[in-house]
Amino acid sequence: MSSVAYRRFDDDWTSVEAFLSSHGEPSEHARAVFVHEEVEAWLAFDEDELVGWILTHPGRSDDGVQRGFVEDVVVARSHRGHGIARRLMELAEAHYRERGFAGMQLTVRADNAPALRLYASLGYTTVQQRLRMWKQFS
Numbered sequence: 001m002s003s004v005a006y007r008r009f010d011d012d013w014t015s016v017e018a019f020l021s022s023h024g025e026p027s028e029h030a031r032a033v034f035v036h037e038e039v040e041a042w043l044a045f046d047e048d049e050l051v052g053w054i055l056t057h058p059g060r061s062d063d064g065v066q067r068g069f070v071e072d073v074v075v076a077r078s079h080r081g082h083g084i085a086r087r088l089m090e091l092a093e094a095h096y097r098e099r100g101f102a103g104m105q106l107t108v109r110a111d112n113a114p115a116l117r118l119y120a121s122l123g124y125t126t127v128q129q130r131l132r133m134w135k136q137f138s
């Protein structure tokens, strides 16, 4: 892996969608956020290859406080474990900090150990756990 360069997202949704699908990551949620929110996103490149992205938007948490919401962070399998996600998170945090926001918010599955470790190492703490409920029509 050569040195990784980080750039602000410039509206090239097509290449991000191709990146997500080539890594087996769903893009529907990111696309919905992209369409409906004032998004701020960053990309990581190894030479010309897109190897990571983070999607965020400004929002208001349940406590009424404005925070930067992280909606998606994905790093190419070939490039994991080299600090790329950490750097993408730091870029997003710096952006919202500079804009005077109080902090960040995100949602993560309880079984996503790599992501949980990443967020914990950046100082994120759990404020709520949710249950998903289904009813089956027989």
Ligand SMILES: CC(C)(COP(=O)(O)OP(=O)(O)OC[C@H]1O[C@@H](n2cnc3c(N)ncnc32)[C@H](O)[C@@H]1OP(=O)(O)O)[C@@H](O)C(=O)NCCC(=O)NCCS
Pocket: 025, 072, 073, 074, 075, 076, 079, 080, 081, 082, 083, 084, 085, 086, 087, 107, 108, 109, 112, 113, 114, 115, 117, 118, 119, 121
């Ligand atoms: C989660 C993900 C973004 C991490 O990307 P990454 O670039 O490999 O992460 P980094 O190299 O920046 O690692 C930063 C920290 O995350 C944690 N971490 C990353 N990968 C880990 C793994 N496989 N197991 C345990 N902890 C891990 C570690 O605490 C690590 O710090 P350390 O290297 O000092 O121990 C990546 O695994 C990924 O794209 N997963 C699929 C998409 C996903 O689940 N995104 C999160 C949705 S909420």
